[in-house]
Amino acid sequence: MTHHSPDIRVEDVSWSAGGRRILDQVSCTAPAGRVTGLIGPNGSGKTSLLSTIARLESPDSGRVLLGDIASTAMHRREFARTVALVEQHSATELDLTVEQIVELGAIPHRGGWARPAALGTGELVTDCLETAGITDLRHRLWQSLSGGEKQKTQLARAFAQRPCVLLLDEPTNHLDVSASLELLELIRARGLTTVAAMHDLNLAAMYCDHLVVLCDGRVTAEGPTESVLTADLLAEVYGLDALVQPHPRTGRPLVVLCGTATETAERAAP
Known part of the structure; x- marks a missing residue:
């Protein structure tokens, strides 16, 4: 995989859970280096599609390509160097500081899967904390953070992976209006191939170049934001x-x- 941001191509992906088809022959493209919004009602399959792209779920049929490479053909470490996921609900039972959580993002670039305590603090972590605007939280414990602070910490961890592709599930869910705008501006400025599941239609209109609309597990519409919305x-x-x-x-x-x-x-x- 080259280090530039590839496009993402989802080809005829179907996935079922609990006897119910959640994704039904989904095909869509996220253009390279642009922000693609996944929109649609609750239960339409947005999170499931993100999970499939992120290899958290294996589709029953179909495939996901990053550029010309099938995502399943990539070694686990190479995939982790390429794709970063920020989930809507991130939880940890460990008593980690914000700094240690951000350090976790750098693991795929190190020689081994070291424990957090064994990872050194470097310029990368400092830069990611600054980029996410949470330098002042550096030594705070995860359990003491607000929902919005946790979301920014997870974004900083994702940046520490130095990914080409960024996947986000409801990235502004815990944020107030000002923080939401700030976060989405930050994401756009990275210039990564980004796919974000979003509920707020006006935020999607403001920050997404491309939209994929899901309804009942199928793609209802796809294309430039101005054409689709x-x-x-x-x-x-x-x-x-x-x-x-x-x-x-x-x-x-x-x-x-x-x-x-x-x-x-x-x-x-x-």
């Missing part, structure tokens, strides 16, 4: 009555929610 799509996939218009400052799509399609129809009824 339409009022018709929001009505079809989410059952929403919404206006989508160019943002007066940025020109990117701006979603104005008017209610559910059912409520709007009831109000319009004589």
